[in-house]
Amino acid sequence: MFKMNSFVLFVLCVISLAVYAKANEKHVVCYYGTWAAYRNGLGKFDVDNINTDLCTHIVYTFLGINTRGTVVSLDPYLDYPENWGKDNIRKFVALKDQNPNLKLILAVGGWNEGSAKYSIMAANPKLRKNFITSAIQIIQKYGFDGLNIDWEYPNRGDSVFGQDDIDNYTQLLKELREEFDKHGLHLSAAVASVKSMASLSYDIPAISQYLDLINVMSYDMSVASGRVTGHNSPLHKGEKDVVISKENLKTVDGVLEYWLKQGCPPEKLILGLPLYGHTFKLSDPKNNGVGALSAGPGISGPYTATNGFIGFNELCVKLRKETWNIKYDNSSKVPYAVQGNNWISYDDAKSLTAKVKYALQFNIAGIMLWSIETDDFLGICQSDDYPLSRAVNIALGRSIESSSTALGTSTSNPTSSKPSTTAPIQEFICKDIGFYSNPKECSSYYYCVKSAGGNLVPKLLRCPNNLYWDQENQFCNYPDQANCYA
Incomplete structure (x- = not known):
């Protein structure tokens, strides 16, 4: 009897440890920018390029809404098969064939959608119902696991109802939660990060009740339209920053302090990190430090083709082929690069690892990456694909395989456009x-x-x-x- 009880106890302990380990596994939420399908050359990114081993959740961006609050495609040719379309949504949900544990999430909103339509929808019970019903229909029709709300932003921009957005947003999430629970669906949101912006948009304790995960967008803290150069996503304040509380700083540590103090449960908080940089044009090449005067947006990448913005996949090639002065801000824990009057703020594997390790001390739920198509997804600059995403996974303690057992041999995702060895x-x-x-x-x-x-x-x-x-x-x-x- 004693031996049997001991054996049963041993089995129960093993099962408990396995469940505990699974429950405490950190999430990696990967946003996928579908518009990258239209980029040229090595910047072109399709569903086949997604490495399903590097994410626990992959978010399909973006669908929008119409004036009735109904969820609609913003690019039917890309999303659907009708009229010889690319049928991208069906290809995306088929990723579960590669990794059944993936959560595939449909995102609605985004920067280009603005705030007005969402302000109107959230204020009207009938429009909220249309939104919720249509979202569930699309999710179930195609096989998504849930919805990500990316309203940018309540009570900001072209908002129609101003401060009423705050309570209306909470009510929308409450009603979504009630309906999603009936179908076992996941609900998350992408939210503004720093106090000066987030405090205008959210009742944090209220929205935290209804969301499974809260993806805090901890980037774009300095953008190329600013008057001076600055870091996209600094971990800590720089030496020249004035002495103010962390939660008022545009820094990752300030973001974490603010959201957690405001009542966001750490087990729901996902820290968003960038896989891209911002480029500035210096007013005076001789004055090229952090906080130097800027004459506006700088160079663009060959694929993203947007002044003031550059994907890591574009930047890493540039840094290898051209002469740049790469500097590291020891206070903010992020790199930047200077070449003449060109100034670029970006993240590398070292800086992302530092942010992850800092965030883990607060026992947050995981990391969000914006966005995977700007990582070095082909492994052009290194022997492995997705070097930044891999660095984040490693820092989180997730077990991942190298994309190659030898230089040029792809193993982790044979359907993606990775280096091939069909010829010696x-x-x-x-x-x-x-x-x-x-x-x-x-x-x-x-x-x-x-x-x-x-x-x-x-x-x-x-x-x-x-x-x-x-x-x-x-x-x-x-x-x-x-x-x-x-």
Whole structure:
């Protein structure tokens, strides 16, 4: 009897530990910007590029609403199959075939949607009902696990009802929660981060009752339209910052202090971190520190093509191919780069790791990444794909596999556009860092990169279907425009 009881106790302990470990696993919420499907060359990002091992939740952005409060597609050609569309939503929800544990979330809203429509919808019981009913219909029709509300922002911007938005937003979430619980659906929200903005928009203790996760957007703390240079997402205040309380600072530590003090449960708080940077044009190249006078937005990346903004996948190539003075702010714990009158604030693996480790001391629920298509998802700059996302996973203590057992061998997601070894890369000899056409075929090309030992090593990459490598323009192009005759 004693042996049987001991065995049962042992089994129960093992089960309890397993449940505890699962319950305490940190979340990685990955936002996926669907518009990247229209980018050219190496910036083009489709569902097939998503690495499902690096996220616990993936958020499909964005759907919107119409004047009746009904959830509608903002890009039917991309989202749906009708009229020869790309059927992107169905492809997205099929990601569960690769990782059944994934939570696939539909996001409604976003910066471009503004505030007015949501202010009107949230103030009207009939429109709220239309919103909730239509959201559930789409979620269930396609197989999403839940909804992410990204109203930017209640009581701000072009809001119609001003301060009434605060209570109306809470009421909307309350009604969503009641209906979602009937169907076992997940409910989360993306929210403003720093006190000066969040305090205008949210009753934090109230909304925390109804949300499963609260994704705090801890970035864009300094933007290129500002008068001076500044960090996109500093962990701590800089040496030149005035002495004020943390919660009033535009810093990650200030954001955490404010939200937790206001009553956001740490087990629901998701800290949002950026996979992109902001670029500034210096007024005086000689005055190039943090807080230097800025003449406005700086350079754009070749894929995102927006002055003042650059994805990490664009920046890492630029930093390797060009001469930049890379500096590290020891107070704010983030890097920045200077070249002439160009100034860039960004994050690297080191700075993201520092933020994650700092946040973990508050036992928060996890990290949100905005957004995965601006990580180095092809592994152009390093031997692994998604270096920033991987760094965050590692810092959270999540077990992940390398994307390659050897340079150029993809293993973690065979359907994504990662380096391939269908041809022996040893036959190609690199003369310098950069992109080169494959003399044996037009549908693939080489990227020559320095290995850890300093040697030039070729990585074989493939163009998307029906495209050829265009050596002159340095991207995958239509065959009749690529000038390739291999």
